[in-house]
Amino acid sequence: MAQTEETADIGGVRERPAGRGWPGVVAVAGATFTVVTSELLPVGLLTPIGDALEVTDGTAGLTLTVTGLVGAVSAPILTPLLGRFDRRTVLCSLMGLLTAGNLLAAWTPDYAVMVAARVLVGIGMGGVWAIAAGLAVRLVPSRSVGSATSLIFSGIAVASVLGVPAGAYVGELAGWRAAFAAAGVLGLVVLVGLAVLLPRLPAEEEVRLGGVMRLCGDARVRTGLAVVALLVTGHFAAYTYVRPVLEEVSGVRAGTIGTLLLVYGVAGVAGNFAAGAGAARSPRSTLLVISAVLASTIALVPVLGGSVLTAGVLLAVWGLSYGGVSVSTQAWLLASAPGAREAASALFVGVFNGAIALGALAGGLAADGAGVMAVMWWGGGLAAAALAVTALGKSPSSGRP
Template identity: 85%
Template structure:
C-alpha cells in the first residue's frame, strides 16, 4: 500500500530531477557567447553543445532502458544524476571544446536516462486516482526549467562567469541525488526490457499515433520558437529587454498549461491534444499577422505557452495509457522521439529562416501543428488517460 505523504515527496524529488536535467540540457542557451570566447570557437560551433546533448539524449533513452535490466530504479536514478553532475562539472573545467563535447555527452546520457525513467514513475508512487496530478507535477520540472532554470543559469553567468553556472547546476544535481536517495522508496524493476521489445512497441497503433503527434508538435514548436526573437524584433520592433519579458510570460503560461492539460489528458488524451494542436497552430501563425502590437504579441505568446506547456504531459499520458504494461519502454521511446524532434525543429526552422525569412518559420510551425491535429483526430487513441 502506497503511503500518500511519502509518495508525494517522492514525486516532488522526481520533479526536481526533471527540472535539473532539462536545465542542464538548455543551460548553454544563455551562455553561448562567453563559452565560444573562452574555448576559442564561434557561437555557431558553441551551439553544438545543445545539439550533441539532444542527439545523445534521443539515442540513449531507448538504449539505456534495456541495459538497466533488473536494477532498482531508485539506484539507477541516483547513478544517472551522478553522471549528470559529472558532466556539468567537467563542462565547468573544460580547457578546450573537445572536453566540452565529452562533458555534454555525459549530460545527454544522464538526461535521456532520467527522463525515460521519471516519466512513468507517478503510477508507482501515488494512488491510481492521483496519477494524472502526479504526472503533471513530474513534468512541471520541465516547464519550470525554461522559466527559472535557464534564466538563473544565465544570471549566474553574468554575476560570475559561465563556468560558475555549470558548477552551480552540477551541485544542484548532487543535491537532487541525495533527495532521490532519501525520499524515494525502493523501486524494483517491474520487468526486464529488451531492445527488441522497445522497438516492437512501435507496431502498436496507439503508440505509433502518439509518437507521430509528439514528432509533429515538438518539431513544429521548435521550428518556430527557436527563432521567436528575430520574428518579434522584425514584426513588433521589440527590444531585447521586452523580448525577455514576453518570454517570461510565455514560460509562466507554460507551467499553467502543463497542469491544465494534465487534468484534461487524464480524462481524454485525444480531446486534450486536439485542442492543444489547434490552439498552437493558430497562435503560431497569428504571431507574424497580429504581432505588430506589443500587447497583442504578449497575448499570443501567453496563449502559445499555455498550449505548448501541455504537450509533454498530454502525449506522455497518451503513451502510458497505450502501453501500461511497458511504461519504461514506451517512456524511453517518448524521450527519444521528443529530443530528436527538438533537434529537427531547430534544423528545419533554420533552413526556413535562411531560405524564406524569419516569419516563414511561424508558417512552418503552423503547418506542422495542423498535421498533428489531423493525426490526433484520425489515429488510434486510448479511450482514457488512465494507466
C-alpha cells in the first residue's frame, strides 16, 4: 500500500504520521473528561439539588442513576448504529447533545425536566466514551498508540476523581445551576476543539451488535466485566452519598466538603498513573490491591471518619485506590480482546455506566431505607466481592493490549 503525506496504511488501519495526530488526541481526551465530569456532576451537589427541586437525597441521586443507565444502553447500541458515519462528525454531534443536556439541567424548573436533561447527557456520554476508545490507532503512529490511548483514558480517570470536587466548588461559590452551566460551556469549547483538531475519520470496520455481545463468551472478558461491575457499583453506592455521610459523621460544613473532595481527587489522579504502570505488567495484581484497599477504606468511613482529619485521610486513600479502577479494568479488557478494541470498549462502557446507575440506585434505596451510613457497608461489601472475583477468575496473561 502506498504511503502518502497524509496517511499510511499499516495492517489495514489508517495511521497518521508522527506529530500530526497528537492535537486530535488531546481534543479526544478533553471530550472524555467532559462527558464523565458531566455524568458525575450531581455527586457533589446532591443536597442543594434536592433542596431546590424539593426531593430527598435518594431521589436526587437518581439523576446519576438515569444518566448511567442511559449511557450503559447507548454505548453498545450507538457504536454499531453509527459505524458508517465519520467519527469526527459523530463525536461533535454527541458533544452537542451533551452540551444541550447540561444547559437544560442548569435551567430546569423541576425534577422532571432535570431527568430529561440527564437522559441527553447519558446518550452523549455513552457514545463519546465508547467511540473515543478506538481512535488512538487512527491518530498517531503505531509506536505511539499505547501512549495516546493512555492519554485519552486519562480524561476519564481525571474526571472521575476531579470532576466531582470541581463541581462542588463551583456549586458552593455560585450555586448548583452554575456548575451545570459551566459544564455546558466546557462541552461547547470541546466541541469546537474536536471540529478543528480532528482530521476526517471515515468509517473503517463495521461493528455489529452481535459481535460486541459475542465477546462475552471469553472467560477473561467475563471476569473483567464482573470486576468492573462490582467495583464501580460498590464505589458509587457509597460515593454518590459521600456528602451527606460526611456531614453526618464528621459534622463538616458545606465549604469543607469541596476541600475534602479535592483531596480525594488529587489522590485519585496519582492513583490513576500508578495503577496504569502496574496494570501494564499485571492487571490481576493491580486490581487485587485496589479491591482490598477500597473494601477496607469504604467500610472504615463510618467508624473512623468522625473528625475532618481522619475523614480527609480516608478520602485520600479511597481516591488513591479508586483512581486506578478505570485504567486497570480497561487494560484487563483490551488485553483480553486485542483484536476487538472498539467492541470491548463498548462493553466496558456499557457495564461501567450500568454499574454507576445500579450503584446510585442501590445507594439511594439504602440511604432512604436504612440511613446514609448503610451505603458505606454496602459499598465495602461489593468491593470485597470484587477482590474474590479478581483472585479466582480467569485473567489475561499480560496487561499490554
